Amino acid sequence: MSARREALLWAAQRASAAMLALCVVVHLATMIYAAHAGLGAAQILERTRGNVVWLGFYSVFLLAVVVHVPIGLRAVLSEWLGWRGASRDAFLAAFAAGLGWLGARAILGVFL
Amino acid sequence: MTTLQVRVWRGGPQGGDYRAYEVPRQASQSVLDVVTYIQRTLDPTLAYRFACRVGMCGSCAMTVNGVARWTCRTHVDQVCADGRLELAPLANLPVIRDLVADMREFFDKWARARGRFAGRRTRHDDFERVAPDSEPRRQVDAAIECIGCGVCYSSCDVVAWNPDYLGPAALNRAWTLQRDVRDAAQAERLRAVAGDAGCHACHTHLSCTERCPKHISPTAGIAGLKRAAAAAALKGEL
Numbered sequence: 001m002s003a004r005r006e007a008l009l010w011a012a013q014r015a016s017a018a019m020l021a022l023c024v025v026v027h028l029a030t031m032i033y034a035a036h037a038g039l040g041a042a043q044i045l046e047r048t049r050g051n052v053v054w055l056g057f058y059s060v061f062l063l064a065v066v067v068h069v070p071i072g073l074r075a076v077l078s079e080w081l082g083w084r085g086a087s088r089d090a091f092l093a094a095f096a097a098g099l100g101w102l103g104a105r106a107i108l109g110v111f112l
Numbered sequence: 113m114t115t116l117q118v119r120v121w122r123g124g125p126q127g128g129d130y131r132a133y134e135v136p137r138q139a140s141q142s143v144l145d146v147v148t149y150i151q152r153t154l155d156p157t158l159a160y161r162f163a164c165r166v167g168m169c170g171s172c173a174m175t176v177n178g179v180a181r182w183t184c185r186t187h188v189d190q191v192c193a194d195g196r197l198e199l200a201p202l203a204n205l206p207v208i209r210d211l212v213a214d215m216r217e218f219f220d221k222w223a224r225a226r227g228r229f230a231g232r233r234t235r236h237d238d239f240e241r242v243a244p245d246s247e248p249r250r251q252v253d254a255a256i257e258c259i260g261c262g263v264c265y266s267s268c269d270v271v272a273w274n275p276d277y278l279g280p281a282a283l284n285r286a287w288t289l290q291r292d293v294r295d296a297a298q299a300e301r302l303r304a305v306a307g308d309a310g311c312h313a314c315h316t317h318l319s320c321t322e323r324c325p326k327h328i329s330p331t332a333g334i335a336g337l338k339r340a341a342a343a344a345a346l347k348g349e350l
Contacts, residue, residue: 003306007345010312010338075315078308079273 009071016068023061048110055111062103070096114195116188118146120158121200124209130198131155137195143183144172146197147211159210167325170259173266174211175200180266182325202266218262218279225282226304229289230297240294248291255288255333257326264320264330276309280320280330283311287333290340299349302341306350311337 034044048054070092077083077092114137119130133150144162151158162172167185174183176191177198188197205213233240242249264280265271271279278286286305289295305311314334321329344350 002308003303003310003341004345004350006307006310006312007338007341007350011342011346014342075313079270084308 009074012067013071016064016071019060019064020068023057023064026057027061045110050111055107058103058107062100062107065103066096066100069099116146116192116195116197118150118197118199120147120150120211122158122210123207125207128207128210130200137188141188143174143176143181143186143188143191143197143199146188147174147183147199159208159212161212168259170261173202173261173263175203175266180263180323182261182263185325202262204266204268204271205262213262213266215262218265218281219260221278221282222260222285224304225278225286225310226297226301227282227285227289229292230295232294232296242293246293248293251291251336252288255284255328255330258284258328259326261325263323263325267319267323269317269319270313270315274309274313277313278305278310280314280334283314283337284328284330284333287330287336290337299344302337302344302350305337306341306345311341314338 039047073095074088074092077088083091116135116137118133118135120133122128122131133154135146135149135154138145144165147158147160148162151160160172160174162184163169164171165184167182170182172183173180175181176183176186177196179191180202181191191197199211201207201211202213205215205218208214258281260281262281264284268277268280270277283305286301289301290298295301307313311334314331316331316335318331321331324330341350
């Protein structure tokens with residue numbers, strides 16, 4: 001069971017890394033464009049509010065973060081602090097939920 | 113005649129310290145020559161390990177100026193620009209005495225990684241034909257020349273952090289069997305090498321690949337094991 005879980009977590013981390021690579025590039029390119037075009041907060045919100053494309057893009061970005069970060073943190077906690085087992089996994093699940101909540105709040109903040 | 117200033121770690125499982133020796137510098141002198149000179153001429157109580165002296169047996173690996181190396185094929189010229197050498201036993205392994213590391217755990221991990229070939233034919237069957245230019249055979253060729261010296265294991269940060277980690281050499285061995293089309297224990301071996309003490313613990317630091325004296329890339333084999341484990345897990349075979 002452990003071998004299967006580790007293999008699936010590895011696959012999930014690699015897949016989410018590939019998604020993150022794409023999302024970060026798009027996000028940075030958009031930020032650079034917005035800064036160079038001199039767009040202020042009001043003009044950016046004007047473009048994001050009610051825009052399902054940006055909602056979809058940042059939802060995918062958030063999903064990749066929520067999958068990727070806790071799996072990486074899991075290795076750090078195990079190797080640096082020697083923290084393993086159910087208590088570590090419960091902490092990571094809560095951490096992932098927290099990341100998801102904060103991210104969803106930010107996405108909805110610019111969509112609604 | 114110039115001399116080398118050599119500091120050699122002396123001690124045992126309870127601890128120890130460096131002791132200084134002066135060794136005459138010679139042309140084409142290997143680090144193993146230096147250790148042998150000390151033991152035969154200056155201090156017969158020095159314990160070290162060697163056998164073939166030609167880079168085949170893998171028994172003479174030590175830490176030379178902070179880096180794990182095979183000492184029989186490491187010339188002093190390569191590692192010692194200022195006439196100083198510091199020699200210690202391999203890291204990440206218990207010390208028996210002086211420069212002799214205890215290799216039991218290292219080789220036990222080969223067994224734990226199912227590093228033994230499991231054939232499916234008997235002596236009454238014909239030989240299995242493996243095309244030399246087939247992809248699996250080429251992958252085996254790239255990884256098969258391991259001499260079990262322990263340099264990769266001693267250089268691996270993950271071994272230092274996670275003592276249960278099977279290590280680059282055992283996983284490299286498992287990879288050569290995983291790509292061996294004659295082997296009949298593939299699923300069992302993948303279960304043995306997947307997990308947080310196996311291939312998934314590797315962080316791809318590449319220290320093993322950089323320091324392997326046989327120029328093998330255990331990192332590549334470990335990456336192959338990760339891919340094979342992920343494919344098996346997705347198919348429900350792990």
